[in-house]
Amino acid sequence: MDYRYLNTINSPSDLKALPREALPEVCAELRDFIVSELSHNPGHLGSSLGVIELTVALHYVFDTPYDRLVWDVGHQAYAHKIITGRRDAFHTNRQFGGLAPFPTPAESEYDTCVSGHASNSISVALGMQVADSLLPESGAEGSSANRRRKVVAVIGDGAMTGGLAFEGLNNASMDKNDLLIVLNDNNMAIDPIKGGFTQYLVDLTTSPRYNKLRWWGYQALVKLHLMSDRKRAKLLRFNNNLKTTLTKQPNNIFQGLNIRYFGPSDGHDVIGLVRILSEIKNYKGPKVLHIVTQKGKGYAPAEADQTVWHAPGEFDVETGERFADKQSLNSQPATPTSPLWQEVFGQTLLELAEQDKRIMGVTPAMPSGCSMTIMQKQLPERVFDVGIAEGHAVTFSAGLAKEGAVPFCNIYSSFLQRAYDNIIHDVAIGKMHVVFCIDRAGIVGNDGATHHGLLDLAYLRPIPNIRIAAPMTATDLRQMMAMAVDMEGPIAIRYPRGRSKDRELPPVECGKAVCLRDRFTEGAKTVSLKEQRRVCVLSIGAIGNTVEEALNSRNELGGVGHYNMRWLKPLDTETVCTVAENYDTIVTVEDGMISGGLGSAVLETIDTRKVRVVRLGVDDRFVTHGSTAELMHMLGLDAEGIAESLIKLRVEC
Numbered sequence: 001m002d003y004r005y006l007n008t009i010n011s012p013s014d015l016k017a018l019p020r021e022a023l024p025e026v027c028a029e030l031r032d033f034i035v036s037e038l039s040h041n042p043g044h045l046g047s048s049l050g051v052i053e054l055t056v057a058l059h060y061v062f063d064t065p066y067d068r069l070v071w072d073v074g075h076q077a078y079a080h081k082i083i084t085g086r087r088d089a090f091h092t093n094r095q096f097g098g099l100a101p102f103p104t105p106a107e108s109e110y111d112t113c114v115s116g117h118a119s120n121s122i123s124v125a126l127g128m129q130v131a132d133s134l135l136p137e138s139g140a141e142g143s144s145a146n147r148r149r150k151v152v153a154v155i156g157d158g159a160m161t162g163g164l165a166f167e168g169l170n171n172a173s174m175d176k177n178d179l180l181i182v183l184n185d186n187n188m189a190i191d192p193i194k195g196g197f198t199q200y201l202v203d204l205t206t207s208p209r210y211n212k213l214r215w216w217g218y219q220a221l222v223k224l225h226l227m228s229d230r231k232r233a234k235l236l237r238f239n240n241n242l243k244t245t246l247t248k249q250p251n252n253i254f255q256g257l258n259i260r261y262f263g264p265s266d267g268h269d270v271i272g273l274v275r276i277l278s279e280i281k282n283y284k285g286p287k288v289l290h291i292v293t294q295k296g297k298g299y300a301p302a303e304a305d306q307t308v309w310h311a312p313g314e315f316d317v318e319t320g321e322r323f324a325d326k327q328s329l330n331s332q333p334a335t336p337t338s339p340l341w342q343e344v345f346g347q348t349l350l351e352l353a354e355q356d357k358r359i360m361g362v363t364p365a366m367p368s369g370c371s372m373t374i375m376q377k378q379l380p381e382r383v384f385d386v387g388i389a390e391g392h393a394v395t396f397s398a399g400l401a402k403e404g405a406v407p408f409c410n411i412y413s414s415f416l417q418r419a420y421d422n423i424i425h426d427v428a429i430g431k432m433h434v435v436f437c438i439d440r441a442g443i444v445g446n447d448g449a450t451h452h453g454l455l456d457l458a459y460l461r462p463i464p465n466i467r468i469a470a471p472m473t474a475t476d477l478r479q480m481m482a483m484a485v486d487m488e489g490p491i492a493i494r495y496p497r498g499r500s501k502d503r504e505l506p507p508v509e510c511g512k513a514v515c516l517r518d519r520f521t522e523g524a525k526t527v528s529l530k531e532q533r534r535v536c537v538l539s540i541g542a543i544g545n546t547v548e549e550a551l552n553s554r555n556e557l558g559g560v561g562h563y564n565m566r567w568l569k570p571l572d573t574e575t576v577c578t579v580a581e582n583y584d585t586i587v588t589v590e591d592g593m594i595s596g597g598l599g600s601a602v603l604e605t606i607d608t609r610k611v612r613v614v615r616l617g618v619d620d621r622f623v624t625h626g627s628t629a630e631l632m633h634m635l636g637l638d639a640e641g642i643a644e645s646l647i648k649l650r651v652e653c
């Protein structure tokens with residue numbers, strides 16, 4: 001594209017060389033570039049459009065990368081990537097081998113930390129600020145004026161609902177530091193935000209008396225030529241006091257914590273932002289700049305439906321038509337009618353809840369992502385979107401369970417990592433009857449290392465009292481959810497992103513595996529596999545479908561056995577031992593870390609002197625981003641890879 005300014009910006013210093021008056025056009029060009037790139041290479045659109053002016057202003061005012069910018073969550077950092085030398089590579093964003101989906105220091109010196117999970121920015125940024133102030137050398141290296149670094153945390157009002165953000169704020173108020181926190185308030189997470197803190201921000205921003213007075217006062221001073229840069233700083237301070245009085249909020253939460261508060265300011269006025277940031281950047285002590293923005297700003301369809309356009313998939317820029325169905329959601333070829341796992345969960349939850357008043361839905365800010373919206377629409381009083389607060393979601397569920405409710409607490413696998421001790425301390429020790437529905441288990445695709453759900457089997461298995469199940473089919477999931485209602489203690493059911501598969505299987509029984517093949521039919525003659533073949537696969541979860549595909553794809557694999565374990569805990573040890581007696585080699589297959597998962601459980605169960613165990617899964621590494629199909633291929637966990645491994649093993653037998 002022929003952009004007047006954007007094509008000349010290869011680093012923030014190119015941006016800084018432009019006159020302030022050029023900045024609105026830079027923003028317009030960035031907006032156009034992001035919309036057109038994302039229309040054919042999907043990503044997080046709405047959040048990035050909302051912070052374009054802020055991004056330009058920050059890089060214009062601060063001396064990055066010497067000064068530190070911490071993005072929270074990093075899905076809003078597309079303009080940042082483009083300004084910091086990644087414009088030409090931006091067409092590879094989120095693709096296999098291409099730019100990372102979220103900021104990562106491995107990719108650029110402008111990315112100060114990994115930021116795929118919400119609410120960490122204040123803590124990380126504060127750590128950087130404090131280290132810089134205590135380590136004498138750090139001020140010298142790379143500094144243009146031998147000065148201390150400035151550190152800025154940019155946090156959304158959604159991310160601000162996370163407990164970690166408040167822990168950071170509390171610490172920022174105690175330790176000596178000059179941290180700047182920019183609170184990007186768009187009144188949205190992925191879904192609309194509810195809760196007291198959001199209402200608090202709304203009150204801060206919408207006091208009509210205050211806003212009117214502020215506007216009149218400012219205009220009058222400008223007209224009388226009484227407004228200079230120096231006076232503006234004083235006015236900012238006066239504003240705070242005026243606001244405190246007029247909004248009847250004597251305890252502005254930030255000021256109450258000894259953190260200076262500025263705003264609310266228009267987050268789409270780039271020149272205004274440059275002015276304010278220039279003024280406050282040298283102020284001593286921790287400070288918050290509260291800006292108000294609109295998610296999806298500047299692209300009408302994204303402004304109109306902010307949830308859908310958070311990550312819309314491919315779309316037609318002119319018409320705003322989305323082509324969501326074109327996306328490859330799963331490595332497994334799906335029949336056109338097969339529902340998403342999320343839809344199966346959402347629909348089943350509603351059906352169960354309609355029959356049983358004890359059932360409640362709990363989600364930490366992902367109601368549409370996990371499809372709890374299906375129940376939310378029908379039974380809103382029994383669905384709780386608790387904010388980006390996974391730990392709280394778990395402990396809150398424990399409280400619900402204590403009083404006789406049956407909470408279905410749905411959390412994405414990688415985000416549940418945030419709540420590990422809550423699971424152990426608040427749920428498992430007391431045997432609370434919480435049903436964890438763990439979404440996005442396994443490889444999730446383009447969101448990459450921060451979002452793959454590869455650790456859950458390994459991190460849940462050592463926890464006493466918990467049951468862990470993984471459905472291979474949509475029917476399995478429905479049955480597991482239904483039986484979980486009347487079980488005791490915690491139950492975790494994990495399933496992947498994308499389209500489900502279905503086939504007829506025997507009903508689910510707790511702790512029982514199901515045999516998918518251990519006899520081999522050749523023409524009319526049925527031969528016992530145990531006599532002929534010596535390799536048997538034990539799989540858990542939806543990857544069992546890929547194993548079936550692998551076994552069906554090659555004649556050489558006609559005699560391999562396959563059991564769908566269904567439960568990691570309690571493990572069907574009887575089946576495992578029987579298989580161990582009847583085969584030479586057991587191959588475990590799981591879409592999770594090899595260490596600690598199904599393979600490890602099997603190894604702990606059998607005598608490895610008698611049978612060989614080969615574990616297929618993810619070895620000791622973080623997995624990069626790319627389509628699910630590409631990543632599963634890379635890991636040798638697609639049908640082709642599994643088939644190859646099995647063929648090799650059979651030859652070796």
Ligand SMILES: Cc1ncc(C[n+]2csc(CCOP(=O)(O)OP(=O)(O)O)c2C)c(N)n1
Pocket residue numbers: 047050072073075076116117118119155156157158159160186188189190295364365366388390415418
């Ligand atoms: C710990 C964690 N939980 C959930 C998510 C999923 N998530 C990604 S963005 C987002 C909403 C963030 O809202 P906000 O901070 O207001 O930023 P906005 O997208 O509105 O700009 C959520 C819930 C996450 N990234 N990390």
